[in-house]
Amino acid sequence: MVKKYLLFLFLLTWGIKDSFAQLITDAKDVYEVSKSVNLNSPYHTTLSFFYNLEEGHYQPEDAAKTLDLAEVDDKNGERLAIKLKQIFEGKGILIRTSDIPNEQNYYDSTSSSGENIYYFDKQKLPGIFLQKTGETWKYSAFSVSQIDKLHSETYPFGTAKLLNILPKIGNEQYLGLHLWQLVGLFILLLLVFLAHWVFTLVVDKLILYLFQQYGYGKVGEDYILPVARVISIYLIVVLLSLFVRVLQLPIEIWSWIVVIFRTLKPFLITIIFYKLADVVAAYFTKLATKTESTLDDQLVPLMRKTLKAFVIIVGTLFILRDGLDLDIIPFLTGLSIGGVAIALAAQDTIKNFFGSVMIFIDKPFQVGDWITSGDIDGTVEEVGFRSTRIRTFRNSLMYVPNGKIADATLDNHGLRQYRRFYTTLTVTYDTPPALIEEFVKGLREIVLAHPETRKDMFHVYFNNLSSFSQDIMFYIFFEVPTWGEELRCRHEILVQIVKLANSIGVRFAFPTQTLHMESFPEKKTLVPEYTGGYDAKLNDFLKTELGRKTD
Template sequence: MLKKYILLFSLLLWMSSPVSAQLVTDPKQVYEVGQSLNLTSPYHTTLTFFYNLEEGNYKPENAAKALDLSDAQTKDGQRLAVKLKQIFEGKGIIVRINEIPNEQNYQDSVSGTSENIYYFDKKKLPGIFLQKTENNWKFSAFSVSQIDELHSETYPYGTAKLLNILPKIGNEEYLGLHLWQLVGLFILLLLIFFSHWLFTLVVDKVMLYLFKRYGYGKVGEDYILPVARVISIYLIVVLLSLFIRVLQLPIEIWSWILVVLRTLKPFLITVIFYKMADVVAAYFAKLATKTESTLDDQLVPLMRKTLKAFVIIVGTMFILRDGLNLDIIPFLTGLSIGGVAIALAAQDTIKNFFGSIMIFIDKPFQVGDWITSGDIDGTVEEVGFRSTRVRTFRNSLMYVPNGKIADAILDNHGLRQYRRFYTTLTITYDTPPALIEEFVKGLREIVLAHPRTRKDAYHVYFNNLSSFSQDIMFYIFFEVPTWGEELTCRHEILIQIVKLANSIGVRFAFPTQTLHMESFPEKKTLIPEYKGGYEAKVHDFVQQELKPRKD
């Protein structure tokens, strides 16, 4: 009787161990499991296999009976049984005994084959399953053939040797862990700190020194160094995932650690590519500065945002699939179906998106250009995916949808090679024809002397007699790229015109009404006296005012 309760107590302890969440509680059935090999159902075979590999009931020869060794090249069933259990632990698979079917003729209806097969975890261990052979359930011959390969995959790079070395340190228990596990954990922590120190030395010291030596110190600090630091953290996580499974921690703890490590890997890779988007954008920004167009300067931040959004989306998919073991196929299918509905509901947004693409392809304007189209009148400040930002001359901001701009007729003043200046110079009716002729010659000299005027296309003529003045058409072009420079040139030209008029005695007319009366002997007439010599005066003006500018 005492033996039965001791056996029951040992099984209850095993029930809280990595393998099981709940075991049988019938003492008679527990006693039968401990005394005999019961392979009549998936439930009993699993119980027999794991029970005989526990520390207090370690009988690998009994566990090997649960393996189908008929097709195995080696008959060393005990070694294969131990390896198979280590595979379950290394993969972080929790075997819940109470969820395993206890039917002698159980059939796997999920696979659609209706065979006598039971899978433990099709995602993590698709090649390990129980199969009914004659009247017994055993790990299939195919599963047995996969044990060595799966074991090498679970414990790569020679870490499997540590499974036999570390336990020799000691099996005394402290804080719920064996002495060899505590020692291994301490060594692992030292390895992590040493790796972090080494990577920090290589990244922060050596790599940054090389970049500074070759004149790329700012690039190294701002772009390369952040990426290298995340890569170093990723390498530490890889080392941790390789060696921590050797410690064979309790499965409830290890399963969560494994999820964290599996999630950290794609997460860190996502962060690496996210930061590399800044490196790529910086490279293209440098190329954009070598071009005359400013539109590609605006394209660089849009490209950076697009790359980062793409990295986040793809990285999230990998985190869900590899880290959390979620099936993303239904999610992607739902996105494709929902995408149609979203596309119908967001027609304007899609139109604006393609409008922005057409703007970047056709390049009807660039940042800094003055454009007009209907109510749009201002300078382009930014071109986004949805809208273009225009700064009006009232200093307000106008956000124009790109779809509207792509379909509109635009007048781009910023693409002008020359800027026209047209004005009418009005002089009084009392100006003699000879003075008008010389004044027009002087105006033409002013145009020819200015360094920013177009010399092959200008028109300065006495061309109209209006109601209150004689009119001279002044029609010229400035070869300047911006409106500010145009205003500067206008200022310079107009100053020269006023100086010329003052030097030769030309008076500008303005709308007035004059009452003419006969002159009185004691009063002098208001009409100025023109004494001639205009050609000499214009010559003097050109020599004094315009010749220095030409030189």
């Protein structure tokens, strides 16, 4: 009993320093394992394998007995056992004895055939499992055949050679680590600083210099340089993840480091693509400036926001799956079920979103256009995901849901090829007809002389006699794109009209009342009297003015 207790204390003290200390939790089982290899259950086979590969009891020949070597050479058993342990450590798989079944007839309930097998980690090591053969549990022949392949994947690019080189430096322990581990850490930190210096030199100096040489210095500094810096950090993390596992750090520490590395990789990739969205947006912004339409100028910010939102969502899913080992399938299934409820609750939001899509597809207006529809009256400033911003002529800002705009009948004044100008010029009743004719001729010449009026379609006529004036219709079109230019053209035309009227003596009428006194002793009646009667006067007018023959 005392011997068992002393052995337990020794293994406990030794286990604090060792990478697989948590495997040795049961003193009785440890004592039994130390006598012989126990293969009665997955629990005892696992204890036998790891215990015989610990520093205090290093017997790889006994550990090899836990492998089914039916398909390989028995002489390779020790080498394969050591490699298998290195695979567990390199993958950062922390095995807890409390999770391993201690049943001789254990079978995998997730298997359709109900086989007597036990998987350590189906996600990280799907090819490594224990299988019952006869009355013993061993690492299956298939698992043994996969060891060399998995070892190469765990320690790629020749890093596996370091597993045999570094331990030769020395096994003295300092601060709970071997001397070769401390030396390896020092070399690794040195390599990290060296790699950072090289990447910084290449990214900040070389790449920026090349862009400046081709006249894209600002593009390289504002868009390419931020992306390249994150890529350099990602490459350093990849190098660290490859070389740190060679140090064979205690599994309690290494298991957390593995999680950090697995999380950092998709996180940094997400940042890279997030910044690349700005690069893509900058490229399309340059293309949009070459087009006459201003609506695509608003489409670029929407595209940038959509890309960034998509990158964040996809990146988060990869971080949850690859970094934190969470099964995202139930999460996605929950989203699909919850999406129905969300869609019902957010019908207006979805309607407005598709309304914005239809605006960009149909292009009923563009930024800067003056549109009217019911209460909507103003200039389009911005088209967003949910609403369109319209600046009214009161200088207030109107937010109109895109769904409403998509269903409404819009009058787009901004798409007019010509802008109509219609007014009535009123002249006084004492203006003689000949002067009116000359005035109309002058108005037509003003229209023809102006560089921005439509020459093939305008109407200038003396067309009405109102209560206080003789009316001349002035109906023309300006060929200008904006309302501001239309106002300028109106100003120029009206100034010319006033100058014409002043130069030939035309007086404009305004509402007046004239009081006529018919009977005064010294004044005759205002009713005209003609020799020969009114018929004779009419015949004279028809003959002289219209060229008609009268009887």
